[in-house]
Amino acid sequence: AQTVTQSQPEMSVQEAETVTLSCTYDTSESDYYLFWYKQPPSRQMILVIRQEAYKQQNATENRFSVNFQKAAKSFSLKISDSQLGDAAMYFCAYRSEYSGGGADGLTFGKGTHLIIQP
């Protein structure tokens, strides 16, 4: 079974600065997908970014980028120019490629609470 570990229960950053959230995972598979989801106070889960394991290039979405280290099984999220609206819980998630195309669900970390200081 796969596991996802987020070692930072809470992080704080000044507005406009850069912050990196850590995520490590354990798997014996070679093909999989990784995601970062954001959960603001409304509790709606919002996809931030996704990474396919077969791609060496790190995914980017505007101010959000990842550092994907497949050999180290590490998948960190970097948020540049932090904004007040970035304040939320951030969850790292893993999806297997093998189990019916991942249709048996995502495995989540326990989350990191990101605080933005004005």
Add this chain to the structure above:
Amino acid sequence: DGGITQSPKYLFRKEGQNVTLSCEQNLNHDAMYWYRQDPGQGLRLIYYSQIVNDFQKGDIAEGYSVSREKKESFPLTVTSAQKNPTAFYLCASSGDRYSNTEAFFGQGTRLTVV
């Protein structure tokens, strides 16, 4: 607009009662999921369904039941056998194995035992 609708947003259950949480999607997704979220625990998979009339237990299925009679609907029943049902419940869906889509989530249901 396409999306996932969960209802109700808040639900109160008395001890010994069964309650059913609704989840409907109009995204034409084959796969649907139920997750439970507790403080400090992340999201844990309760049940999932890859196709109509078929579903599988997730990591914490005890005390829960589901049905998948229609592609659009995947209701979750929290039975009296679930000893600690107070939690936030999230429903999600994703495309089939060939589309490699991420999971899309509903807005959640907060269940409280009174």
